[in-house]
Amino acid sequence: MTLLQVRDLDVSIRGTPILAGVGFDLAEGAVLGLVGESGSGKSMTALALIGLLPEGAKVTGRADFAGRDLLAQSEAALCGLRGREIGMIFQEPMTALNPLQTIGEQVAETLVVHGAAGRAEARGIAAERLARVGLPQDRFPLSLYPHELSGGQRQRVCIAMAVALRPKLLIADEPTTALDVTTQAQILDLLTGLVAEERMAMLLITHDLAVVSGTADHVAVMQAGRIVEAGATEAVFRTRAHDYTRRLFAASAYRPDRRPAPPGGAAPPLLEVRGAVREYRLPRPAPFAPHPALRAVDGVSFALGPGESLGLVGESGCGKSTLTRAILGLDPLQGGEIRLAGQPVRPGMDPDLRTRVQVVFQDPYGSFDPRWRVDRLVAEPFHLTGRPDDWRDRVGAALEEVGLSPGDGTKFIHEFSGGQRQRIAIARALIIRPDLIVLDEAVSALDVRVRAQVLDLLARLQDSHRLAYLFISHDLSVVRAVTDRVLVMQAGRIVEDGAAEAVLTAPRHAYTQQLVAATPKIPEDWI
Amino acid sequence: MRIGFGLGVALSLAAVAAALLSFLWTPADPTALAIAQRLQPPSPAHWAGTDHFGRDIASMLMVGARTSLAVALLAVGIGMAVGVPLGLLAAARRGGLIDEAVMRMNDLIFAFPSLVIAILITAVFGPSAVNAILAIGIFNIPVFARVTRGGALSLWTLDYIRAARVAGKGAARISLEHILPNIANLLIVQGTIQFSLGILAEAGLSYVGLGAQPPTPSWGRMLAEAQTMVTLAPHVAIFPGLAIVATVLGLNLLGDGLRDALDPRLRRAR
Numbered sequence: 001m002t003l004l005q006v007r008d009l010d011v012s013i014r015g016t017p018i019l020a021g022v023g024f025d026l027a028e029g030a031v032l033g034l035v036g037e038s039g040s041g042k043s044m045t046a047l048a049l050i051g052l053l054p055e056g057a058k059v060t061g062r063a064d065f066a067g068r069d070l071l072a073q074s075e076a077a078l079c080g081l082r083g084r085e086i087g088m089i090f091q092e093p094m095t096a097l098n099p100l101q102t103i104g105e106q107v108a109e110t111l112v113v114h115g116a117a118g119r120a121e122a123r124g125i126a127a128e129r130l131a132r133v134g135l136p137q138d139r140f141p142l143s144l145y146p147h148e149l150s151g152g153q154r155q156r157v158c159i160a161m162a163v164a165l166r167p168k169l170l171i172a173d174e175p176t177t178a179l180d181v182t183t184q185a186q187i188l189d190l191l192t193g194l195v196a197e198e199r200m201a202m203l204l205i206t207h208d209l210a211v212v213s214g215t216a217d218h219v220a221v222m223q224a225g226r227i228v229e230a231g232a233t234e235a236v237f238r239t240r241a242h243d244y245t246r247r248l249f250a251a252s253a254y255r256p257d258r259r260p261a262p263p264g265g266a267a268p269p270l271l272e273v274r275g276a277v278r279e280y281r282l283p284r285p286a287p288f289a290p291h292p293a294l295r296a297v298d299g300v301s302f303a304l305g306p307g308e309s310l311g312l313v314g315e316s317g318c319g320k321s322t323l324t325r326a327i328l329g330l331d332p333l334q335g336g337e338i339r340l341a342g343q344p345v346r347p348g349m350d351p352d353l354r355t356r357v358q359v360v361f362q363d364p365y366g367s368f369d370p371r372w373r374v375d376r377l378v379a380e381p382f383h384l385t386g387r388p389d390d391w392r393d394r395v396g397a398a399l400e401e402v403g404l405s406p407g408d409g410t411k412f413i414h415e416f417s418g419g420q421r422q423r424i425a426i427a428r429a430l431i432i433r434p435d436l437i438v439l440d441e442a443v444s445a446l447d448v449r450v451r452a453q454v455l456d457l458l459a460r461l462q463d464s465h466r467l468a469y470l471f472i473s474h475d476l477s478v479v480r481a482v483t484d485r486v487l488v489m490q491a492g493r494i495v496e497d498g499a500a501e502a503v504l505t506a507p508r509h510a511y512t513q514q515l516v517a518a519t520p521k522i523p524e525d526w527i
Numbered sequence: 528m529r530i531g532f533g534l535g536v537a538l539s540l541a542a543v544a545a546a547l548l549s550f551l552w553t554p555a556d557p558t559a560l561a562i563a564q565r566l567q568p569p570s571p572a573h574w575a576g577t578d579h580f581g582r583d584i585a586s587m588l589m590v591g592a593r594t595s596l597a598v599a600l601l602a603v604g605i606g607m608a609v610g611v612p613l614g615l616l617a618a619a620r621r622g623g624l625i626d627e628a629v630m631r632m633n634d635l636i637f638a639f640p641s642l643v644i645a646i647l648i649t650a651v652f653g654p655s656a657v658n659a660i661l662a663i664g665i666f667n668i669p670v671f672a673r674v675t676r677g678g679a680l681s682l683w684t685l686d687y688i689r690a691a692r693v694a695g696k697g698a699a700r701i702s703l704e705h706i707l708p709n710i711a712n713l714l715i716v717q718g719t720i721q722f723s724l725g726i727l728a729e730a731g732l733s734y735v736g737l738g739a740q741p742p743t744p745s746w747g748r749m750l751a752e753a754q755t756m757v758t759l760a761p762h763v764a765i766f767p768g769l770a771i772v773a774t775v776l777g778l779n780l781l782g783d784g785l786r787d788a789l790d791p792r793l794r795r796a797r
Contacts, residue, residue, distance in 0.1 A: 328693050354695045361686040369687045371708045381694040428690065 003028045003168055003201045004049075009061035009071075011041075011048050011225075018044050018057075019225045026218075028168070029199040031192070033216030033233065035206055035248075037447040038418075041225040042205045046171045049203075050086055051078040066168060084114045087162030087200075091174035093154035097146040103130065103157045104142020110164045129160045133190060151316075152183035159190065166198055173205045180315035180474060185518035188215055207447065209252050210520035213237060221245050237526045247449060253522075254452035255481040256459035258309075268342065269303035270435055270468050271327065271357075275336030276300045278322050296322040298492035299336065306435060309462065309469045311479035311500060313515070314489035320472050323489075324440050327470070328359055341435070351384045358429035362441035364421035368413040374399075374424060375409030381432045398427040402457060419450035423457065430461065436468045443478060455482055476519050480504045488512045532784025538777025542770075546592040555583035557590045558742045566760040575766045578749070579756060584763065587744040588770050594656060594739045595746055595774070599725030601660045603718055606667020611714065613668070614675025615706060619698040621680060630676070633669035641666040642731065649737040656739040663728045667721050674717045678710035712786045719782025723775040730771055746771050 002025050009022040019041045026032045034042045047053050049063055049070055063070040066085065073081065082088070090096050098106060107129060108122035117125055127137050133156040146154055155175065162170060172191060176184035192215055195202050204216055212219050213233060220230040221244065229242040240246045278297040285292065296319040304310045314320045325331040327338055329345045338345040343353050358381060361367045368377050378395045379387065388394065396406030402423040413421065422442060429437050439458070443451045459482065461467060473479050479486055479500065486503045488496040488511065496509040507513045554574060561581035569576045575584035617629040645662035652658045682688060682705070691701050732738040733747025741748070746767045753764035 325689075328689075330689065330692050351695045354693070357693075359690065359693050361689065363686055367686040367690060369705050369709065380691060380696075383700075384695040425690075 001028050002026070003066060004203075005062075005064045006045075006049070007062045007064075009045065009048060009063065010059070011044055011053065012058050013054060014056045017225060019048065022061075022222075022225070022227055024220050024227065024230060026169070026201045026203060028201055029195065030218065031195055031202045031204055031216040033204045033206065033212035033219040034222060035209060035212050035219060036222035037207060037248075037449065039224075040222040042207075042222055043173055044225075045222070046088075046173055046203065046205055050082055050088065050171065051075065080114070083110050083162075083167070084116075084165045085167050085169065087165075087167040087170045089155070089158050089162050089170070089172040089175045091177050093151050093158055093178065096158050097154055099146050102143050102145055103135075103140070103149070103160075104144075107142075107157065107160050107164055110161050114165060116165055125164065126160070129164050130157070132194075133157075133160045133163075134186075135160070150183075152179055152187060155179060155183075155187055156190070159187075159194070163194055163198070163200070166200075168200060170195070170200050170202045171205070172202060174207070175204075176211065177206070177208070181476075181520075182315065182514060182518040184211075184520070188520075191215070208520065209237075209248065209448075210522050213522045213526070214520050221248070234526065237522065251448040251452040253477075254448075254455060256452075256456045258459040258462065258482070267305055270306045270308075270341060271304040271470070272339040273303070273323075273327070273336070274301050274339075276323065276326060276333050276338060277335030278319075278326055278331065279334050295492050297326065297333075300489075300492070300494055301336070302487055302494060302497065304436070304468055304470060307462070307466045307468055308485070309471060309483040311483035311486040312470060312472045312489060313474065313476060313479050313486060315474055315515075318489045319492040320489050321440070324359075324438055324470075324472060327438060328357060329354065355381075355384045355432050356434050357436045357438065358432070358434040359438045359440060360422065360425045360429050360442040362444055364418040364425070364445060367425050368421065370413060372413075373409065374411050374413060374416075377413065378409065378424065378428045378431055381428060385432055394431060395427075398431050399424070401430065401461070402427045403453075417450075419446055419454060422446060422450075422454055426454075426457065426461070430465070433465065434467070436470065438470045438472065440472045441474070442471075444473060444475060451478070458482065476504055476515060488515070529784075531780045532787075535777050535780025535782075535784055538773050539781045542592050542596060542774045542777065545589045546596050549586075549589035549593055553583075553586035553589050555586045557582060557586035557744050559583075566756070566763065568760070568762055576760070576762045578752065578763050579760075584749075584766050587749060588746070588766060591744040591746045591749065591767070592770065592774070594733075594743060595726050595729050595771075598656055598660050598663065598729040598738070599722050602663035602667055602725045602728075603722050605660070605664030606671045606721060607714070607718065610668040610671025611675045611707075614672040614677075615679055615702040617672065617676045618679030618683060618706070619702055621683065626676075629672060633672050636666065636669045641728070645728070645732055646735070646737060649732065654737040654740060656743070659729055659732045659738045662732070663725050667725070670721060671714070671717065674713055675710060678713045679706045682706050682709055716782045716786045719778045719785070723778040726771065726774055726778075 004026040007023045009019055011019040022045055024032060034045065036042050044053070048059055051073065053059065059071055061071060104123060104126050107126035111117045111122040111125055112119060123142060127142060130140065131137060135153065135156055149157065175191065176187050179187060188211065191202065194200060204212065206212060216233050218231065219233045219236050220227045221242065223244045229236055229245050236245065240249055276297050277295065277299060279293040279295050281291040282294055300323060312320055326333050327345065329347055329349050332347055340353060340356055375392065375395045378398055379391050382388070382391060395409050399406050399408055404420065404423055416424065443454050446454060458469065462469060471479060471483050483500045486498065486500045487494050488503065488509065490511045496503055496507065496512045503512060504516060507516050559582065564577050564581035565579050567573055567577045573583050573585065575588065578584055613629050617626040620626050648662040649658045688701060688705060691705055729738055730747030730750065733745040734751045738747055739745045749767040750764060753767065757764045
């Protein structure tokens with residue numbers, strides 16, 4: 001039976017059209033995946049359904065939900081529906097919970113607000129729902145606060161809140177995007193289990209085709225505010241009738257053309273890490289007690305040859321960012337050593353040595369001073385070498401090399417999109433011709449098609465400048481596409497080291513096996 | 528918002544213009560006594576009336592603006608000149624001994640009620656405008672140090688600061704090139720707030736007789752002298768009161784408007 005029937009949904013915000021003629025059906029107990037790139041209108045569709053569009057939005061069309069048109073409901077009626085009939089889960093578990101309330105109070109609140117239970121009774125139901133989402137009372141009592149839980153556990157609390165009243169429809173907006181792959185697999189399992197058990201319908205919004213392929217029965221592909229293709233997941237993924245779907249597929253499995261690195265052989269390594277140890281002092285457990293230490297990097301050793309691409313894979317908290325900062329000479333080591341071209345790397349090292357390594361960070365928004373013009377930003381590394389007289393031409397050339405125009409130098413960074421900003425970050429890293437570029441999750445925040453372009457650019461630049469890359473990522477498929485060799489890091493240690501293809505197809509270490517198994521994949525025979 | 532900014536600019540400019548004009552011209556001599564003319568209501572000859580000595584209130588207000596603005600401006604200058612570098616230093620050495628020392632010194636200054644210390648300073652060194660500036664300025668230091676450190680700390684964790692470090696820049700250069708411009712809007716807003724608080728503080732010190740000394744006119748002392756005859760001749764108290772309110776309000780509106788105008792992100796959104 002159809003639970004939700006959306007027809008001709010149009011949304012505009014202050015005259016700008018956001019959604020045009022969106023329509024789909026969602027049956028009881030079914031999962032509909034809504035996929036598309038950022039800005040395609042996926043989240044706006046969900047917000048329109050639950051009446052939470054930003055101010056100034058105009059909505060037309062119909063959305064029949066269990067006999068009522070959601071778009072015609074008053075705010076008071078919608079308040080009764082939200083939480084009771086329609087549950088919601090958002091992307092960011094770190095901010096979706098109130099840090100000052102215990103998890104028990106927050107889950108019970110949903111019940112109390114809707115008058116479904118009294119205070120005492122609500123706590124009992126909250127305990128039961130938390131146990132259902134994998135937070136049993138003996139280990140996760142109701143009195144815990146959100147900061148005492150990990151990201152995945154917090155997302156479980158959010159799910160418990162969303163399903164506390166056994167809603168008919170669950171809207172999950174990128175529920176696993178902020179989580180590690182192993183946690184993502186567990187949360188997706190939990191969600192599909194809940195849907196099957198309680199005959200809920202789920203609208204799963206995601207940018208990740210692989211997540212949809214493993215979770216949703218039906219899929220709708222969105223582009224620029226329209227649904228361009230919809231149908232049973234397997235059929236849509238196999239036939240890819242629409243051109244945009246084909247492009248999305250091609251981009252998500254994209255592997256740039258690249259020549260394998262020249263055999264290192266006798267060449268001395270460019271970067272050599274030997275027994276690196278980095279500890280953080282934790283707060284004292286009691287007054288006058290010694291500070292306990294956290295070993296974020298625990299005896300890491302590896303070497304990277306000139307012109308080589310090396311991947312470093314691990315989940316959040318494994319120490320890869322700490323190691324990155326040490327390699328960049330930003331933080332000191334407590335043990336071991338890092339050598340770049342034979343010279344020791346440490347804070348305050350010689351500027352000449354610093355010119356040999358540059359970096360591209362993950363966040364295209366936080367990587368640039370918003371008050372500087374792009375030409376000044378790109379020229380910043382010239383601080384190491386002294387600014388040459390022709391620096392403007394060099395900046396223009398670097399911008400051209402990454403696919404922008406030299407005239408872009410006079411603009412400010414907010415005038416560029418995320419993908420363009422990553423290109424500018426690459427131009428900044430290239431400007432002083434380093435030997436090694438550390439790419440710290442450099443493509444993780446980008447949409448698949450933009451990511452494919454940036455990967456292409458990186459491959460081309462590596463070829464023309466004989467660059468070495470240290471490619472740090474949590475995403476196995478990207479690492480595999482652009483590196484020759486992969487290191488897998490867990491809890492501060494390198495647990496596996498080998499050729500990218502071998503490590504990711506036939507992992508030897510238990511942790512790598514777990515990672516590979518948890519990575520969502522589109523079934524081989526669909527492609 | 529635009530109306531508020533316009534009003535802020537107008538009121539602040541009016542106060543500054545009155546102060547500057549008073550160097551060249553005032554409607555009457557602000558110190559000339561004319562007992563026969565005392566407590567006259569506003570008239571074409573005396574726009575704001577006269578006080579109990581028959582002095583022209585409009586002229587006194589103009590010269591008083593000079594005192595108020597100069598004291599507050601210099602006090603903010605002292606606070607910024609000392610507080611901002613301390614805050615930048617504390618943020619650059621966050622968690623270290625210098626940070627700890629700077630912030631605990633700030634706590635020490637904060638721990639004493641400002642007016643009590645101002646009274647102590649003026650009592651020891653004698654009441655004068657210069658001592659009022661010093662007293663108010665010292666209390667601005669921890670305010671600016673804290674605002675600077677707070678703003679700078681959140682910036683130090685950003686990737687563009689890391690990129691600057693990878694480009695070999697040291698803490699001092701990063702503080703000047705990246706941190707300071709990006710917290711300038713915070714400082715401007717705080718600066719206008721402290722400026723208006725400085726005007727209030729100067730009026731307060733003058734009111735208790737510890738600010739600028741007679742015969743230099745001062746808004747605070749005009750209020751103090753007017754209070755005994757507020758039922759008899761309300762205009763003597765109303766005009767200095769209005770001058771203080773208008774200037775403080777104008778400066779606050781100006782600060783808000785400047786913050787919006789200086790931020791390139793907000794500028795684009797408009």
